[in-house]
Amino acid sequence: MAAVPARAASPGGDGGGPVILVDTALRRREEEGRPVRVAMVGAGFMGRGVANQIVNRTPGMRLVGIANRTPQRAEEAYAYAGVTEVARAATAAEVARAFASGTPVVTDDPLLLARADGVDVVLEATGAVEYGAHAVVAAIEAGKHVVLLNAELDGTVGPILKAMADEAGVVYSVSDGDQPGVQANLIRFVKGIGLEPLVAGNIKGLQDPYRNPTTQKAFAERWGQRPSMVTSFADGTKISFEQANVANAFGFTIERRGMTGREHREHVDAAVRYYDVDRLRELGGVVDYLVGALPSPGIFVFAAEDDPKQRHYLDLYKLGPGPLYSFYTPYHLCHFEVPTSLARAVLFGDAVLAPAGPMRVEVVATAKRDLKAGEVFDGLGEYMTYGQCETAAETRRLSLLPMGVAEGCRLKRDVPRDRVITYDDVELPQGRLVDELRTRQARRFGPPGDEAPRPARGDAPAEVRT
Secondary structure (H helix, E strand, O other): OOOOOOOOOOOOOOOOHHHHHHHHHHHHHHHHOOOEEEEEEOOOHHHHHHHHHHHHHOOOEEEEEEEOOOHHHHHHHHHHOOOOOOEEOOOHHHHHHHHHOOOOEEEOOHHHHHHOOOOOEEEEOOOOHHHHHHHHHHHHHOOOEEEEOOHHHHHHHHHHHHHHHHHHOOOEEEOOOOHHHHHHHHHHHHHHOOOEEEEEEEEEOOOOOOOOOOOOHHHHHHHOOOHHHHHHHHOOHHHHHHHHHHHHHHOOEOOOOOOOOEEOOOEHHHHHHHOOHHHHHHHOOEEEEEEOOEOOOOEEEEEEOOOHHHHHHHHHOOOOOOOEEEEEEOOOOHHHHHHHHHHHHHHHOOOOEOOOOOOOEEEEEEEOOOEOOOOEOOOOOOOOEEEEEEEHHHHHHOOEOEHHHHOOOEEOOOEOOOEEOEHHHEEOOOOOHHHHHHHHHHHHHOOOOOOOOOOOOOOOOOOOEO
16 A cells, blocks of 8 residues: 655644634633633642643633642642642532632542532543542532543443433543544544544554553653553553543444554554555454654544545645545644643533443453462552453453453462453452443443454464463
């Protein structure tokens, strides 16, 4: 398949159409004295950036409260944005009094903000599955819109949360700025001009499943991030959740467990040569990633066009001869783009990205080292497990353990490095909301449909190998 020459980025990425509507609507809300009122759960590295962006760069929006397990971190996030007068609250009455006086609230209880009057939308920005699930469920039940900077939560129980939000008449959305949202914007742009998106991809600089907080400590300290969060980027867990989010929103699948993940030290346009259009259509579209491609750290969408008239114009416009065309956004700006997502939810009822039905792709837990019976799993981006994409049908058939469920599980038997972990291998902690939501999700949507056949990876028949 002919490579497409390198060119300027697509205009349809995260800097495209939605901002043109949102900035005008937010200015109007500022002029009318009716700002969008945001409560944020989580005050880590990303939360601090969001706080600064809302407070200092987003007219028509107010950050009315921050919940964090350590309230001092929430106060520090406000201080980072230049806000020094805040009120600590431990009860609903204290939250209400602070809101009535126009004072931002800091609390260690996210449910207080999720349920409070005076909040239009809750931003969940922790990356924690169980903790985040409680906050999101409370917000939905209280009739609040929800936006996630938490790909892990959406990739574990997104379909049931979306169904609950629909029933409550509120928006449930993954945020722009993270790669899934940027891909969603570009997919919508490509569909809007009449092409058929068949590959949605992420560009990475590094992929090493054996990275851990020790190996990533220096990088994390340099940028003021948690080593476990940085590890989840490096070991493939984060990108697996992000691409599962996209697959579940647009009905895509994967070509094999773990995605294909080619090393590609060229411009992203040249990667169209790796894909066969007929095979992509047979699968219904795939999510994937490239390592080392340019521009980095961007995202890409490869789309097909069959009409000779349209292909003539696309060739004239320097997108090449087809049949597969490359579109890309050369950046994702994380917290800078979050306020646009919040405004889209509140002002337009528009989700950036949300599951379109049952799971198509899951993220399954895989042993990062040889594991011993009796060990209890640590968290995402730690020392014991990494996540990789698998189809929902295979996950169910083999009873594989979702990565978002793994933390806190106790091993009943030894598991060698690189083997995927099954429910039969572990004892689940008692009383977790995430397990209840998984049960409700399975009951609501039933068994996932069988995807088109795809090549096996490695030398399986040992079906739980990577």
